Amino acid sequence: MSSSARTRSAAGTAWPAVMGANDVTIGFGAATVMSDITVEFPAGTVTALVGPSGSGKTTFLRSLNRMNDKVRNFWLRGQISLDGVDINGPAVDPLVLRRRVGMVFQRPNPFPMSIQDNIVAGVKAHKMAKRSELRDIAETQLAEVGLWSAVADRLDDSPFRLSGGQQQLLCLARALAVKPEVLLLDEPTSSLDPRSTEAVEELVRRLTPDLTVIIVTHNLEQARRLSDSTIFFYEGRLVETGPTVDLFERPQRPETARYLGGAVNPGADR
Numbered sequence: 001m002s003s004s005a006r007t008r009s010a011a012g013t014a015w016p017a018v019m020g021a022n023d024v025t026i027g028f029g030a031a032t033v034m035s036d037i038t039v040e041f042p043a044g045t046v047t048a049l050v051g052p053s054g055s056g057k058t059t060f061l062r063s064l065n066r067m068n069d070k071v072r073n074f075w076l077r078g079q080i081s082l083d084g085v086d087i088n089g090p091a092v093d094p095l096v097l098r099r100r101v102g103m104v105f106q107r108p109n110p111f112p113m114s115i116q117d118n119i120v121a122g123v124k125a126h127k128m129a130k131r132s133e134l135r136d137i138a139e140t141q142l143a144e145v146g147l148w149s150a151v152a153d154r155l156d157d158s159p160f161r162l163s164g165g166q167q168q169l170l171c172l173a174r175a176l177a178v179k180p181e182v183l184l185l186d187e188p189t190s191s192l193d194p195r196s197t198e199a200v201e202e203l204v205r206r207l208t209p210d211l212t213v214i215i216v217t218h219n220l221e222q223a224r225r226l227s228d229s230t231i232f233f234y235e236g237r238l239v240e241t242g243p244t245v246d247l248f249e250r251p252q253r254p255e256t257a258r259y260l261g262g263a264v265n266p267g268a269d270r
C-alpha cells in the first residue's frame with residue numbers, strides 16, 4: 001500500500017482496519033449464547049448491530065476486543081480477526097489489541113481523575129506521547145468531540161460534574177486519543193438526551209472512513225441514519241445482514257421484517 005493511502009486524517013484519527021468473525025460460537029459454561037457467526041466489518045464503514053434484548057449483541061461486541069476474557073466460564077470457538085490476524089492467537093497482547101480496538105459503553109464511565117487525565121490515560125499507559133505533549137493532546141481530542149469550549153477552563157476538575165452527554169463525549173475522546181483502528185460502541189446514546197445523542201451521532205459520522213465503527217443500538221432510526229451495513233441478531237443467531245438500506249427496505253427474512261417493523265418479539269407470528 002502506498003504511504004499516502006495510509007496517511008492519517010487532518011483530525012489525527014487512525015486509519016481503519018477490517019474486522020471479521022469466522023464461524024464464531026460463544027458461550028458461558030454449558031450455555032451457548034451465539035452460534036456460527038460469520039461476518040465482515042469492512043474498513044472505514046459503520047455497521048449497526050440490532051436485535052431484541054438478550055440476542056447476544058453485547059457478548060459478541062465484547063468478544064471483538066477480548067473484553068470477555070476474564071468473564072467466568074466464557075468460551076469462544078472460531079476466529080475473530082483484525083486485518084487478517086486471529087485476535088485470540090498467541091502473538092496477540094490483549095492490551096495492544098484494546099488500543100487498536102477501542103470501546104465505549106452504554107453508561108459513561110469516566111475514571112475518578114481529572115478531565116485531562118481521563119483523556120490522556122491511555123496515551124500515558126501506552127507511552128504514546130511525552131509529558132509535555134499531554135495538554136495539547138487533551139485539547140485536540142476534546143475539540144474533536146466538540147467538548148473543548150465547555151471544559152477548557154476546568155481540565156483539572158472532576159468529570160463527574162459534567163452532564164451525562166458530556167461524560168459520554170469525554171469517554172469517546174478518551175477512546176479516540178489512543179488512535180484506535182476500530183471503535184466498538186454498545187448502545188452509546190441510550191442514556192442520553194436528544195441533543196447529546198445528536199452530538200455523538202455527528203461524531204460517529206465524522207469518524208468514518210478514518211475508522212471502522214461497530215455500533216449496537218436499539219434505536220432503529222439511529223441505525224438507519226448512521227450505518228452502512230446492518231446485522232440483525234436474534235436469539236444468538238445472525239439472521240440477516242446487508243447494506244442498511246436493503247435490510248430496512250427489502251428484508252429477506254420474516255423475523256427481520258417483523259423486528260424492523262417494530263415487533264418486540266420478532267419470532268412470533270402475528
Ligand SMILES: Nc1ncnc2c1ncn2[C@@H]1O[C@H](COP(=O)(O)OP(=O)(O)O)[C@@H](O)[C@H]1O
Pocket residue numbers: 028031033051052053054055056057058059060071072
Ligand atoms: N457473563 C455471563 N454469564 C452467563 N450468561 C451470560 C453472561 N453474559 C451474557 N449472558 C447471556 O448471554 C445472552 C446474550 O446476552 P447479551 O449479549 O447481553 O445480549 P444483548 O446485548 O443482545 O441484550 C443472554 O441470555 C445473557 O443472559
Ligand SMILES: [Mg+2]
Pocket residue numbers: 057058059
Ligand atoms: Mg446489550
